Amino acid sequence: MKQLLILLLISLGLIGSANANSIKGAFGYELGQVVKDAKIYGGNDPFSWFKSETDFKPKKPLPMIQNYQFSNSVISKRIFQIRGSSYLDLSEKPLPYFNCHSRLGNFGKLLKMLEAKYEDFVSIEVKEDKIEPLVHYYERYEFKDGNRKISLSCSDIKNGDYSLGLYYTDLKLRKKADEEEDQMIRNSTPDYDI
Helix, strand or coil: CHHHHHHHHHHHHHHHHHHCCCCCEECCEECCCECCCCCCCCCCCCCHHHCCEEECCCCCCCCCCCEEEEEECCCCCEEEEEEEEEEEECCCCCCCCCCCCCCCCHHHHHHHHHHHHCCCCEEEEEEEEEECCEEEEEEEEEEEECCEEEEEEEEEECCCEEEEEEEEEEHHHHHHHHHHHHHHHHHCCCCCCC
């Protein structure tokens, strides 16, 4: 009986470790992936080397997401965040499927797709500000697995703007990226009189 109990505990431990970090990545990229030729964000900005963000187009884009980007650390070049976003100005022609309130809209569909792949997401924030004549609504859900998380947010203004954001983040790698950025700042010798 004692051996059976030990085997059961060991197998439960293996099941838990097999599911650890089920958040691998999205849109053809993995969190932690090294991308040596990642473009530096900022263009003519002299501090652009403090950030490394790259726009890309996935092979199978989601119909409700328009823009895709990943962020990686500036020294080790490891991806710490992958995101997809959409922004629409609906002031001319409001569309019902671009609605944070509607579980039948793009936000609700995307949330259902994510919950089918992972598990139930937790509501982190719901905010509604009524400032006549506008009503601003914001909603955010998260799924966490160890040091990785997925965040889905939606913001809309009645007869105004709509935005949808989907973020895959490795919190440990993000902290390391911040440390690398700090290191670059400390080691820099800009020609500024500060």
